[in-house]
Amino acid sequence: MITILLNNVEVQVEEHWTVLEAAKFYGLEIPTLCHNEGLSPYGGCRLCLVEIGEKPKTRLVSSCTYRVEPGLVVRTDTRRVIQARRMMIELMLSTAPNSKILQDLASRFGVTQQRFTLRNEECVLCGLCVRMCAEQMDGRAIGFQNRGHKKKISTPFDIQSEVCRLCGACMYICPACQLRCQGPEPDTAICNACLTMEPTCLERYDELQCWMYDAGRCGTCVQDAPETGRPKPE
């Protein structure tokens, strides 16, 4: 156990905690986007920023990746933090303006204007899907490619990956994309990808690997795929 100063209160925390974990333990809410308890910390969205250190030498760090250390001074809701957080939300929203999760964040933290050009990219590079695929599904089918402003998430050579099991975990966890499955009434849903995707997972693995909703309830995966009469995806 070590002692840190959290919003001017001395508190005891475990050595191996991150600042985010410490704050959560003491009931302080820090918004996060790229953080997920089942996945390794990544520090990509910068939503969880906190201010550490004594004035005038304070700095902003992402609490989800920053380990507590003895005597650390943390403040979670300073003006600097809130301004930076608003900026991050505004920037991410300009990249993926249709994301429900980002819009909710914006309204919760009072982001009312959009000063950047909208890019409609449906990806804010938070890396949740990449980590989900590798760490939880043991798939490693998608990953980051290129760098700088060309950075993107895709499969090798942008074609269907041999190691992808179509489990849908990446879409399940995505905060921005619009491909979320709408449940067992695919005709009323937007994407229908589960009906048009081939081969379905049962054909390949003899076992359901579905993350989209109660496995197998819609029965799509057990249907004979070629019989659906729908155009096959290119």
Added chain:
Amino acid sequence: MTSDQTKIQAIIDKHHGQKKSLMAILQDIQAEFRYLPQESLRAVAKTLDIPLIDVVGVATFYRAFSLKPRGRHTCTVCQGTACHVRGAPRILDEFEQRLKIKAGETTEDKNFTLETVACLGCCAIGPVVVVDGDYHAHMTVRKVGTILKKYRK
């Protein structure tokens, strides 16, 4: 096995198929084929036991690697600040017009690849154009044709 496959395998074997040699292997393949063919990346991933996506991640991260075939000669036109104010954009235009490609592309006959760079560190002799490692100083639009002729066979 086709001859390409044997070549790739030989390169991988040269580095004893060690994971830490990934960069070196990719560099050698790039040098041999002037790009990284898909099959080579698959072979590397398989032999080194690295997920394919990680190999592709490395291959796309560095400018030194290319997943598309490159030309026999690489023309790099500096677009850094110093070269820019001395007319580098016009020189790039001239290259683009003569080669009928845009920066970053390769001519159809696979002779030239056109690239840009943001400062080569020798601003004093700008505008600078590098062809296959040879530096051409004080470039002008007029010199473009002569340079291309020299490398065109």
